Amino acid sequence: MRTHLSSTLHRREQRAFYSAPRPVTSLIAALMDPALTVAVYLLAAVFFNQTVRYADWVLCLLLVAFTFPGRNRFENTERSLAVDIALPWSALVGGLALCGYLTDSLRYFQPEVIAAWALLTPALQWQAVAIGRAVLRKQAAQSVAQRTAVMVGGGPLGVAAAQALQQRDRNAQFLGWFDDRTDNRLHADASAKLLGGLDDIAGYIRAHGVKEVYISLPLSHPRIADLLGRIQETTASIFFVPNLLGIGIIQGRLHDMNGLPVVGICETPFTGINELAKRASDVVLASIILTLVSPLMLAIAIGVKLSSPGPIIFRQKRNGLYGDEIAVYKFRSMTTQDNGARIVQATKNDARITRFGAFLRKTSLDELPQFINVLQGRMSIVGPRPHAVAHNEQYRQIIKAYMVRHKVRPGITGWAQVNGLRGETDTLEKMRSRVEFDLEYLRNWSLLLDLKIILRTIGLVFLDRNAY
DSSP: OHHHHHHHHHHHHHHHHHOOOOHHHHHHHHHHHHHHHHHHHHHHHHHTTOOOOHHHHHHHHHHHHHHOSOOOOTTOOHHHHHHHHHHHHHHHHHHHHHHHHHTTOGGGSOHHHHHHHHHHHHHHHHHHHHHHHHHHHHHHHHOSSOEEEEEEOOSHHHHHHHHHHHHHOTTEEEEEEEOSSOGGGSOHHHHHTEEEOGGGHHHHHHHHTOOEEEEOSOTTSTTHHHHHHHHTTSSOEEEEOOOOTTSOOBSOEEEEETTEEEEESBOOSOOTHHHHHHHHHHHHHHHHHHHHHHHHHHHHHHHHHHHSSSOSEEEEEEEOGGGOEEEEEEEOOBSOOOOSSOOOOOOTTOTTBOHHHHHHHHHTGGGTTHHHHHHHTSOEEESOOOOBHHHHHHHTTTSTTGGGGGGSOOEEEOTTGGGTOOSOOOSHHHHHHHHHHHHHHHHSOOHHHHHHHHHHHHHHHHHOOSOO
């Protein structure tokens, strides 16, 4: 499993850096889903003569929070498009329906409005993608000449960049590589399509009308400065491909720092509107959940107090955002309160766990006070699970990129937990796998992924056998 996961993450690292979506298409995709979802609901309400009330506006706010930013589906195949629309939409509608049932708020909405909205929205999403594809095809057809590109540097990086270019842009024609090295020092793919040496590039560009030149050799290469001067005598656009293969890229972005280009290779996904959407969804959901479970929390507090001597709430020191130390709340489930430099993880049949505490841990009810941590801003509902400070000090020294998971607020549940890594991490391999899943979450974060994790967590509460 680890080999497969590692290779998958490596491919995603390459796509994350080399395959950034085109700005206009990306912006349209980001706004299309939330705009359609809200517009269809409001139009359905008007059609059925329903006055748009406070509850409707609250629902619209939740819809924006859960659907922004929208997914870019313009390059999906027909089959993958159907799945990519149907599954997330079903999860969203199902999750909202479940929330409405538990809070007894479904009575505030007309069934015919909800039904029309639930059926029409995915159909219109499909149609909007079809229209977008037609426009993109028309633009491509109107292009006077197909974009042609060449690569300087025939090593593994140059081959990876050429493959990413062809996968990203079907309207680009990749012609081949230029490199002065002998065939035995080149990648096999580059050797088979070698167009010449560095001295041949400028003439080739003019003769074949090449539009783009990608340089995958280090800018410190002694001949690159001269090469750039000759290429700039043509009309070709020039792009530099930095050697970041093998580096765990998290939300890779290019920034302009007062005219100096800076490549970000390890950033948090929660900046700008993403940060606002994440925090808003956390506050709304945590407030709703705490309101619903407050009677249950009172009953649990009484049960903890009666089951064994000690405090009701266990406050454990853990590392939060940016590694800062925070206090995480849990209902006490053990007779001891380990919180020092050495902490022994709970194991199956652990004598320190009380009988009532075993029930709380099995059902994850001991985690309920952490929704208070969410409202405090110390945690998020979904994110990498926080480990004890003592464990962080241990694993940060032996697991690569371990502390990167602290670039976001820790979560009550996370991507690792819904992928079989809930409970005790009794081996180094398990902890490595948990960290890999946490980093994968950072690379691919979206509000829809958060919703998916929440729904899968609800199922795990009743089915998981790994927690004790």
